[in-house]
Amino acid sequence: MSATIIDGKAFAADIREKISDHVTRLREENGIIPGLAVVLVGEDPASEVYVAAKHKQTTEVGMRSFKHALPADTSEADLFALIDKLNADPEVHGILCQFPVPDHLDERAIVARIDPSKDVDGLSVVNAGLLASGEKGLVSCTPLGCLMLLRDRIPNLSGLDAVVIGRSNLFGKPMAQLLLRENCTVTIAHSRTKDLAETVRRADIVVAAVGRAEMVKADWVKSGATVIDVGITRIPHPDKPGKTKLLGDVAFDEVSEVAGAITPVPGGVGPMTIACLLANTLTACCRAHDLDEPEGLTV
């Protein structure tokens, strides 16, 4: 059996088109332009690439993009002063601080400083709590993107066995909450899970977010299962000197012989993350102005 390849890149492009239409209407009918502020502290090469992609896509859908690049030795007080300013700025509807940040800064404290109604990463305790209680908040972008892909592939997720590998606040926990909300039976696996292969073999849906290249093998996967690969590991390109190559957490070639559907890396979950960031910014903007929210862009 050969799996259907889930085209996250195309799906993300569709979402951006929907967003762009809605942004045009907001501007023409209400005179409002959604704005996203991205804060980058220090010079991490991978972060620079992500932030540049976010900026490009934000402006392409007609939103305002505010980029704040701060030096690596920025103090917590200076960073908080910037966040406070963005919290108070009516032109900014979404704020994202790109992680990782330098060691002297505390990611949790940064997230806590961002106004929860502008926390488009969905990482604040308030938004995590709203998700866990089944209330409306802002949902973390990558899990939101994965759920959109899953719902598109499997319209009724109810009763399916789902295994999420990884339990981070950024991904694993909110992903598990979303699947639970869809009435899946959810298992969260992590580094202390006793028999990971056996656990994964039971799953109709496997979501891998560990950061260990090609960890999930073909004999871990039930025939016909849907496999969502979130992990990203960058390695030197085997054939092109000086270039890098991305690997997922799933051994793509062998698993696609067994799975029913699978996301590739790159071109799967990654593009959905940025599309959902834009979706969350639009949602936050509509809520800030008490306007109807766009359909199909939130859960």
Ligand SMILES: NC(=O)C1=CN([C@@H]2O[C@H](COP(=O)(O)OP(=O)(O)OC[C@H]3O[C@@H](n4cnc5c(N)ncnc54)[C@H](OP(=O)(O)O)[C@@H]3O)[C@@H](O)[C@H]2O)C=CC1
């Ligand atoms: N495509 C995208 O848009 C995004 C991709 N990512 C990628 O997803 C991956 C995970 O990200 P993130 O959640 O932030 O990472 P973290 O490092 O925060 O979490 C990794 C999780 O994997 C678990 N783990 C580690 N080793 C094993 C193992 N041998 N077996 C089972 N579980 C293990 C850890 O368990 P424990 O808790 O016990 O330590 C932890 O819960 C990374 O590769 C990241 O780059 C992340 C966000 C967005």
Ligand SMILES: Nc1nc(=O)c2c([nH]1)NC[C@@H]1CN(c3ccc(C(=O)N[C@@H](CCC(=O)O)C(=O)O)cc3)C=[N+]21
């Ligand atoms: N506050 C915060 N929020 C995040 O959401 C966040 C973060 N920090 N830090 C880093 C991780 C990682 N992340 C990705 C975004 C897009 C791609 C993406 O577009 N990937 C492309 C490939 C890009 C490439 O070629 O490098 C793909 O998979 O096809 C990947 C990963 C968001 N993260």
